[in-house]
Amino acid sequence: MKKILMPVVMVAVLAIIPYVGVEFLKLDYLFGVVIPYTATALFIAGFLYRIADWLIRPVPFRIPTTAGQEKSLDWIKRNRFESPYHAWEAVARVLSEVLLFRSLFRNTRAELHKDASLAYASDKWLWLGGLAFHWSLLVIVLRHTRFFFVMVPGFADFLDHADSFFDVTLPAFYISDALALGAITFLTARRFFDAKVRMISLPTDYFPLFLIGGIVLAGILMRYVVRLNIMPVKDHMLQLMHFGFDPPGQIGTLFYVHLFLISVLLVYFPLSKLMHMGAIFLSPTRNLCNNSREKRHVNPWNSDIRFRTYSEYEDEFREKMKKAGLPVEKQ
Numbered sequence: 001m002k003k004i005l006m007p008v009v010m011v012a013v014l015a016i017i018p019y020v021g022v023e024f025l026k027l028d029y030l031f032g033v034v035i036p037y038t039a040t041a042l043f044i045a046g047f048l049y050r051i052a053d054w055l056i057r058p059v060p061f062r063i064p065t066t067a068g069q070e071k072s073l074d075w076i077k078r079n080r081f082e083s084p085y086h087a088w089e090a091v092a093r094v095l096s097e098v099l100l101f102r103s104l105f106r107n108t109r110a111e112l113h114k115d116a117s118l119a120y121a122s123d124k125w126l127w128l129g130g131l132a133f134h135w136s137l138l139v140i141v142l143r144h145t146r147f148f149f150v151m152v153p154g155f156a157d158f159l160d161h162a163d164s165f166f167d168v169t170l171p172a173f174y175i176s177d178a179l180a181l182g183a184i185t186f187l188t189a190r191r192f193f194d195a196k197v198r199m200i201s202l203p204t205d206y207f208p209l210f211l212i213g214g215i216v217l218a219g220i221l222m223r224y225v226v227r228l229n230i231m232p233v234k235d236h237m238l239q240l241m242h243f244g245f246d247p248p249g250q251i252g253t254l255f256y257v258h259l260f261l262i263s264v265l266l267v268y269f270p271l272s273k274l275m276h277m278g279a280i281f282l283s284p285t286r287n288l289c290n291n292s293r294e295k296r297h298v299n300p301w302n303s304d305i306r307f308r309t310y311s312e313y314e315d316e317f318r319e320k321m322k323k324a325g326l327p328v329e330k331q
């Protein structure tokens with residue numbers, strides 16, 4: 001229980017800090033300019049550092065995880081995507097992983113039955129919940145580009161229309177908002193109610209879920225409940241995009257809660273498991289071609305070994321070998 005309560009309390013405290021800071025202490029400048037700039041700079045630096053750190057690690061051998069036949073003899077049928085041979089096959093495999101969570105589709109659930117038999121069954125819920133979570137957040141973030149550019153980008157406009165397709169409520173209800181909230185609830189409940197997953201879950205597994213949940217909740221409240229005026233938000237974001245340092249206009253306090261939690265997320269991101277966003281592209285178990293049968297991969301940092309041939313060995317020990325009665329090649 002402590003593993004869950006701790007991150008809940010942390011996110012609650014993080015939400016209260018900007019509320020008190022802006023509502024009572026009038027620290028709009030700190031929460032609207034200083035903290036967002038600092039967090040963005042730390043995010044970019046931290047993200048690049050982690051990526052560079054992975055990029056410089058040598059990967060001398062082929063270690064892709066495969067689930068299919070490697071290319072070998074012509075008459076043996078190979079599996080292009082489960083065991084990629086060409087670079088484009090490896091790229092397609094990584095992309096299908098990133099966009100469709102391909103390997104998670106194979107997820108299984110183990111159950112111990114009353115007669116002590118262990119049964120495995122396919123479990124698609126995690127795959128579906130994970131997809132809903134990531135895709136809805138992506139759509140929400142892409143739609144948000146309307147705050148950062150004078151002209152709303154075409155794709156943001158398209159997403160806006162598609163996402164508010166049902167055209168219910170005023171302002172129009174976004175499908176992605178409901179999906180994001182539902183997926184966060186499902187992913188949290190799964191960790192909590194499944195005893196096996198609960199056991200291996202850490203506060204660092206719950207914290208990002210609650211933090212993102214807090215951001216989404218603050219956003220939903222702003223849109224449907226508090227009805228924030230978004231013009232001063234857009235003005236402020238546009239000037240931040242041009243590296244301006246003007247104080248923000250009159251914006252409701254809830255916006256600062258939203259923005260502060262996002263700033264925390266940005267700083268936390270490079271330090272946490274959320275880096276899987278960049279890591280998936282660099283993972284050698286996913287992005288390498290499986291061509292070990294065709295090409296010998298030699299470890300480039302093997303120390304130089306001075307080999308001695310048998311004849312050199314025999315030259316050195318011939319007399320001793322003869323004395324010991326051992327056979328020699330040259331007399």
Ligand code: HEM
Nearest residue numbers: 140144147174177215216219220222223228230233237262
């Ligand atoms: C991790 C990044 C972010 C997430 C997950 C997120 C999430 C959300 C969600 C779920 C909503 C509800 C309405 C909607 O879906 O559009 C929302 C609204 C809002 N967000 Fe964000 N947000 C993020 C970043 C930002 C940033 C950087 C800003 C700064 C401009 C911002 C400003 C707003 C505003 C002003 C609203 C109210 C929109 C309206 O009334 O239509 N958000 N956010």
